[in-house]
Amino acid sequence: MANMQEIARMAGVSLGTVSHVLNNSAKVRESTRKRVLEAVQLVGYQPSQLARGLRRDKTNMIGMIIPDITNPFFPAVVRGAEDVAFSNGYRLILCNTDNDHSKEIIHLNELRTYLPAGLIVIPSNFSDLTTQAEYYRRAGAGVVCIDRLPKNWSGDSVTSDNEAGAYNATRHLIQLGHTRLATITGPLHLTNAAERLEGFKRAMKEAKLHLSPEYVQETSFDKQGGHAKTLVLLRLIPRPTAIFAGNDMIALGALLAIREAGLRCPEEISLMGFDDLDLAETTNPSLSSVSQPGYQLGTTAARLLLDRREGDTSPAKHIVLETLLHLRNSVSPPPDVATVGSSMNLIGKKQGRR
Amino acid sequence: MANMQEIARMAGVSLGTVSHVLNNSAKVRESTRKRVLEAVQLVGYQPSQLARGLRRDKTNMIGMIIPDITNPFFPAVVRGAEDVAFSNGYRLILCNTDNDHSKEIIHLNELRTYLPAGLIVIPSNFSDLTTQAEYYRRAGAGVVCIDRLPKNWSGDSVTSDNEAGAYNATRHLIQLGHTRLATITGPLHLTNAAERLEGFKRAMKEAKLHLSPEYVQETSFDKQGGHAKTLVLLRLIPRPTAIFAGNDMIALGALLAIREAGLRCPEEISLMGFDDLDLAETTNPSLSSVSQPGYQLGTTAARLLLDRREGDTSPAKHIVLETLLHLRNSVSPPPDVATVGSSMNLIGKKQGRR
């Protein structure tokens, strides 16, 4: 591959001049500039990002560390980040951690030696990000934490308003007439799962509804977890009439379990998810869910990183994105209320409102 | 960040020796080796991948170029590639092209200057990959093309057996008694779409069924396309009793259109998808689909790349992965046949067979 040396020779100038033309780092006579650019065109020269990064102490790469691209919530986030990154000349290195904290450390350690412009991280379980981020910052690379935060995180972050989203969803169920509400949460050491539980509890408390401990089940954020814990809930006496699932994967498992148990959703039991994945639309019944803006999560994080890169040194920002309650067919008034009247349609119209 | 120089000083040896310890590139006395490793441990030294790449003329990065990570078929592919890459010490740079050939070129040109170990590409529309790949090969980087191939591709490739998958799916529909089969294909300049149409046609021909041109509709690989073209098909007289969709997104759109038209699936019209995405399981009715191994597509491609890296210089390989017909509830015998008998259950049992 052609290098600067060759361009310099072709244009009859020195290395330095070629560099100046390429980077606009000094005034270059128009005629000289033209000669250089012509040579560049001619051989299709592209500067070595490796050498450039080494010399500048910074590359145009952004490390993106996520649990698992296969989890349907994450692709939109990644895409959001990539779009903003790409259109500003940055590229994304994608790393999956499987929520495994040791895998995360490997990535964090190695990524650093690429001198990335920054890092966007969805922390793994028990992440050590707080310590590691310090090294990055010292090296002049920003770190933005998204979706959930590790212990003691004091850096930049972008999250969804999990608490409010859960609160609104729960309140909606309560307004429909439900009094025996249960929830299946994600792992409560994850801030997003914990916040959603908080929102759920706040709505319950506000409505002065009793919440017995076995109505709160904790599990992993996946279908199997949702399935297993729903079976537990369905065996309780009295049985809950509505389940608020910590995310849509859990809700999906719940739906399965409800069907297996021979119950009808929403007639006998209502179900509410979180994330509003594409699949929420196509399940049977379609799934009501709290919509959180995954794509925006990614773009905002990337934007934040680039702003830092361009010199924004204001104190750590904690951006919280709004959620939206997306109502579909998996919720209805509880069995006893349903027979009374049809307040249901009315409330169904609220679709899309917060 | 600590560098080799520092390690050398700490261990009281020269740069070269540190390098040899780190790379096992020469015999080093055990005691010396130990001193070096201790220093490395102590400061948590990690070699600069940038400098290493520059010197070695090759990094541990693999460029992965795909249309859009947001398309539900791709995450599994990417994950497969990342898993194999990661466990062999390689990292993935993810690039989305949106099927835009000019965006692909930008990525191809820039990625080259990172001296990646190789490239895994799902070519965009009208991709120029064949030309570009030559440059990569000259630089000692492998290029593996997956899922679909660009014009004149003669390099390594990994694809699914689209033709056979489509053939089997179509034959199944025919065996159920359908005679008026229609298909909605993806863009026919894409090899995978074209191959699926070929398989469809072969089954039709074999069964001596007539296929009039308006029963073959071409569109983009997405929901909107599927929706629009299904509306076209449903207006035809006589109306097809089965639709073979080019992929599950098209099938999803078709399902919507069928529902809108007030028709019942599968009773009045059967629907078959391709890809067997997760969502196929949760639609109503659940979607029968040709399952192609996305994850394996990724792992195989990465494996192939690494083999090349390790010196495999055999001629270009064209690996074709098997598909599997995954039967669910969206197909049944056509209306007239259904009333005759219940061969349906029997065939339904074939689930999972090829």
Place this chain on the structure above:
DNA sequence: GCGCTCAGTTGAAAGCTTTCAAAATGAACG
């Protein structure tokens, strides 16, 4: 004709590693 300024250009160093020829070390042997 001299000195000064200023725009434009240059050359070399630096960034961090790998690699290779050459040097140093150490052990064995006569």
Place this chain on the structure above:
DNA sequence: CGTTCATTTTGAAAGCTTTCAACTGAGCGC
């Protein structure tokens, strides 16, 4: 103790760019 040979270790170059101090040459005022 001096050689020899094998084993370790070293030093410097190379890979490609950016950056900065220094240089060149033209134009200008006096």
